[in-house]
Amino acid sequence: MTIRTLFLGACSLVALTSLAGAETLTIATVNNGDMIRMQKLTGDFTKANPDIQLEWVTMEENVLRQKVTTDIATKGGQYDVMTIGTYEVPIWAKQGWLMPLEFGADYDVDDLLPAIRDGLSADGKLFAAPFYGESSMVMYRKDLMEKAGLTMPDAPTWDFIADAAKKMTDKDAEVYGICLRGKAGWGENMAFLTAMANSFGARWFDEQWQPQFDGEAWKKTLTFYTDLMTEAGPPGASSNGFNENLALFQTGKCGMWIDATVAASFVTNPKESQVADKVGFALAPDAGLGKRGNWLWAWSLGIPAGSQKVEAAEKFIAWATSKDYLELVAAEEGWANVPPGTRASLYDNPKYQEAAPFAKMTLESIKAADPTKPTVDPVPYTGVQFVAIPEFQGIGTAVGQQFSAALAGTMSVDQALQSAQALTLREMTKAGYVK
Incomplete structure (x- = not known):
């Protein structure tokens, strides 16, 4: 050896x-x-x-x-x-x-x-x-926006987003005006919908912890969302979460996508995105009530x-x-x-x-989200796209399933809201929040 x-x-x-x-x-x-x-x-x-x-x-x-x-x-x-x-x-x-x-x-x-x-x-x-x-923000195709004859404001309204989404949609070419989360989950569709609802004046609970899904603001939110996605969203949207919508946007199938600011580097990376040189950014939309639909x-x-x-x-x-x-x-x-x-x-x-062309908008969005005052009307909880109580994980996912079903068309908006109200009231009473 x-x-x-x-x-x-x-x-x-x-x-x-x-x-x-x-x-x-x-x-x-x-x-x-x-x-x-x-x-x-x-x-x-x-x-x-x-x-x-x-x-x-x-x-x-x-x-x-x-x-x-x-x-x-x-x-x-x-x-x-x-x-x-x-x-x-x-x-x-x-x-x-x-x-x-x-x-x-x-x-x-x-x-x-x-x-x-x-x-x-x-x-x-x-x-x-x-x-x-x-936080979350609007990512959009500048070329499709221009083709539609529109200019994206830095701070758009939901009405502008809806109008633009319809004008940017070309279903024959498999280009959809907007992609939004539909997959059920407290951190999937309910992250988006809770933040959106905040901007429409809705809230999960009033100051006595009474669920608010039977109110007009939630009905307006869910109706607006399902109508918009039916007219201008991709097929099978009720199964789409962050990663599914990212793939759709990167392959040129979405005119706009409202989601996590972290996605910006992936949609502008030419190694991963077919539309990397065509992407613009804007703040999450509002409904004129002083709250934007962005999370933290x-x-x-x-x-x-x-x-x-x-x-x-x-x-x-x-x-x-x-x-x-x-x-x-x-x-x-x-x-x-x-x-x-x-x-x-x-x-x-x-x-x-x-x-990073998205750096300024990302930082502005993060700073704009206030977990201590997430809603137009006062609430007993903190959290922008969630309610910071242990029970929310289960309740949020159960409500998300109702809203995903409404998007899929297997139940009406009214049925989804009634079911959300009943199950949330039951769980909050059981947990001792509602006396």
Whole structure:
């Protein structure tokens, strides 16, 4: 046996020993583009941390929410890092289900946008770190808008959107004036519809927690939505969520899409979008009542309480949500494709401002959303596109199923609203909100 063989054998043994002693983090995440990109770039993290291995469990949005909620509520211990949102974090923190995060000074917690940071904190402590933050806005085809003889205002009304959508629709060419979420789920169609309803003067509950689906404002909202989608939306819209509508827009089948601001980098990326050079942006619409139909959200990374791998999990979260990670994505994919909506320094960066034509509109939309005053009339809850109570996850999805059925035409708007009112009243009475 030669010295070289002995040396190589020793190196292999060291590598195997190191791998055997490595800690494996199981990370539950959503199948959105920014998270898929993060998985491809994690070689940067494991190279710097050879004692930590990563195992990914990637799921569709509704499935992810169900799985992580079940796991954390039952203390299942299936995941070491969870991708969760602005709805879950404060509620789960108060229930003792999440570990508070403590990062070093170089992480620069104060650089996180206040609206995003506040939504992920409880009692002054950060319980999840934002991977990307978002509001919602109008993304539209400038060429189709021009062809229709219209000019998109920076701050459009719902009436303008409806008129434009009808004029931009060419069903023979499979081009639809508007694409909106229809897939049932509290974070799918109800994220869009709740934000839209806010702008129409609707609210989930009055100040005594009485459901409000039997009111005129909700009827106007749901009627407007279903009529608009019937006239100018794509077929099968009741099955479409964020990713389905993204694909439709990128392939040139949507004139307008009102959805998460985070989509902007994907619809303007020429590697992914057939209409990349034709996209314009505007604020989410209003109905003249002083509230726009935009939301506030952050997909974030948190650690379940009782985790045996807190130190390793915290290291990974610090890496994935750091300024250095933004620089890494910029180097690999260009500044326009870095995860948006989390850090003030990003929006002060001239390179980002130049590369991302949507940067200003994204920041304005995030700043315009007010979770403490989400509706025209007073409400006893916080949250823009959700109600920040534990029961909302189940109620919101059940109501979403009724509204998705109304969009599909299997029940009328009136039937959907009556059903939503009854089931919400039943659950809120059972939970003790309604006396």
